[in-house]
Amino acid sequence: MILELSNIYKTYQQDALEVPVLKDVSLSVDKGDYLAIQGPSGSGKSTLMNIIGCLDLPTSGNYMLNGTNVLTQSDNALSEIRCREIGFVFQSYQLLPGETALHNVMLPLSFAGVPRHKRRAIAEEALKRVGLGERMHFMPNQLSGGQKQRVAIARALVNDPNIILADEPTGALDQKSGAQVMELFKKLNEEGVTIVMITHDSGIAAHAKTIKYIVDGRIYDREEDARHAIVEEEQSAEATEAEEA
């Protein structure tokens, strides 16, 4: 088990009001898995992604990542974990605009303390792996959206992380580029890379080996249950409105 979330709650404090975002989320990912977490906007999937990515800590629950209890780590230790265990792929690529593709990919290597003279070769290898061997010295603004996302994937791969965490990886891409990225994910997964992908798009989620559904802060294994939850939610909302009226 690489990643195990159990009974995760996340509550945001909004003035005096407590807003529960994640409710009793339990989730586990094995090595070599390709998991999609699908849910509509406002379902808490971004919060879940932040927690899985060690960018945010849950209010309560337990999170073991590759044998480490994430909840007890310091800010610096979390940086270390993100550096070694997780490769991020963001919807908006998040490349540094002033750096070449190669230098963008080299960035996490410097955080991991890889000696300078070795970084270049590793980054070049990662770029070749995503099919961008020819465009290593291009600036981000000289690349198409799909190419940018592939640079971002190369960057995510470069420290050889235990999981790739992708947040709406095709959200900013056209159909064709999106399909290419999905193909790349499939290939990487076949090579043994563990992938967790978060999306609202059922078409994209369908590329994964496993799909889980998140609605209103709760995780469901089956789509029907999730649909049911949505209907219930709507009904209860209507009921409250009626009551108030």
Add this chain to the structure above:
Amino acid sequence: MIENIILSMRGIWSHKLRSILTMLGVIIGIASIIAIVSIVQGTNRKLEKSLIGSGNNVVSVSVLQENWEYDFSGGIPSGIPVVNDASIENIKNIEGVVDACKYHTRQGWNQVFYKDVGLSYGKVVGINPGYLNLVEYQINSGRDFAEEEYTNGKKVAIVDESAKDMLFNGENPVGEALEINGEPFIVVGVAKNLNKQQEEYESINDYYMNSYSSGQGQIFIPDGTWPIVYQYDEPEAVAIKVENVKQMQSVAASASDELNIYITNMDGYKYGANSGDDTESLKTLTNAIQLMLVGIASLSLLVGGIGVMNIMLVSVTERTSEIGLKKALGAKRRVIMAQFLTESAVLTSVGGILGIIVGIGLAKLISTLTGLEFAVSIPWIFISVAFSMGIGILFGAMPASKASKLNPIEALRRD
């Protein structure tokens, strides 16, 4: 680290105008400090040269009365013996002393005449063998005193170039007769001061200082002849050549101690270096002025530092998403800290280097306009660079710490 420096340089270059404006405070501060220090150091060096040594590394100790050179034309106070040869040997053995030689001197109005021309404020010097060499005078026409002339009371004289100009109107004086204190002397030679540089008169101050120290012409006579013109048993002064200008003060003090052993007079007469003390007090004054001006200039550095802090805060805000991304990708706090600290340190260091260039230019300009001398001080250049770098680190610390504590989620959410 090197990567960070290169990145910072690139950042500075890509925001040229902003960087220059930010650096301006540091540039002005460092430039003023360098200009002030250069002028003050130059003036000090000039003082050292013109007052104590005239460039020949010679310091003189003579009998002082309340720190002023005593004029023996007023009679010899009791209890002050002539300088004995053992003392001269002892002085020669003081660390840093190259040579020492005793002499008599008298400065005053119209004690020397050629026909009806008087030497208005000339100096008569009773010299011993080796004196001319020690004070770096060279016979350039006529001859030096013969060995026996130093002791046999022969009335011969050597004049220096200023005396030649004033008394003889520049004509060759060798063989002419002079009158010193009423006694006739034959001029046998002309001596030239090897250190006298005409072009050093860059201002009226220089001229005054030079005239004061070397007098309006000097007449050298054998010391053995001195009692014939003036008086017997007059205590001598001692000219001491040192290896290094900086040793003058300490050597003069040691030599004075040696000579003072023999003084039994109770009225406060003692040996000391007169002009050397003047230099020291003037240097103390100029150093005090330097300290004050540098203090004022430092205020501008403080203001510059605040400017740097301000721009670094702006830079942190501008680059929130970059910082957030780096943190998300695993950058630790110190990596972010180092990036911003390097940036502000590089910014102020570049400012400091520009300030040094501007400051030296400014010193040169002041020097040309006022005739003051300037000396570029290497230690101060290093101090300035280190200081401006320190300002960058000091005032960059707060923005850098702020950047390092950014929450990556907040930072990434911005765009």
